[in-house]
Amino acid sequence: MDPVVMNIVGQDSPRKLSPPTKPKTETPNLVISFFIFPTLTILLLATFPISGGHINPIITFSAALVGVISHSRAFVYVLAQCAGAVLGALALKAVVNSNIEETFSLGGCTLSVIVPGPDGAITVGINTGQALWLEIICTFVLLFASVWIGFDDRQAKALGLVLVCSIIGAVAGVLVFVSTTVTATKGYAGAGMNPARCLGAALVRGGQLWNGLWVFWVGPAIACLLFYVYVKTIRDLPPWTEMCRAPSLPL
Known part of the structure; x- marks a missing residue:
């Protein structure tokens, strides 16, 4: 269809007016990151009396690697975390409208999205290699700020439960914001740092959420192994067995 041509008063030549376009909508990365902080803090405080705050497989896996919890307990925790993620995704699907579900993918982890193009x-x-590196780096930083602070009896006693949980929530929010900002790529939801959450949304919604899902599992697993090596060989930590016996703030 030919564009509309109108004669503009006071001008000799006609001007072509472009058809109206819809305003671009962008994910409010800063707002989402800000809400991660209080949400994660409250969840940690709420689950602390039950499991010690084990709401994330990477925390549980790292705790099992360094001997804070047994491997059998870690396995049960991870199963419960994955089941909880599925229930959470189902709850979101039941209460949000289709537009919000399409925009935010039920809180799932995405590397890309399908959008209309000229043809x-x-x-x-983003490519899987870049996403994998971001997942490894961000997860390692989160582990450093959570396991190290939460299980170190000296810091845990000095800071207190509320402040420790607040620090973890703040770090997670900052990492999500940084990972989405440095890439500045539409379709990438930021570092997942929680494989259970990524899996739950993929099982419920499917589609694009399955593409690259392995990145959000392999990346954190590598970060956990690197953190284990870091704890055992680099940092001058108190013996982990003593920290387990002493009163602390396990997460």
């Missing part, structure tokens, strides 16, 4: 649908996002 049909196209996929935009």
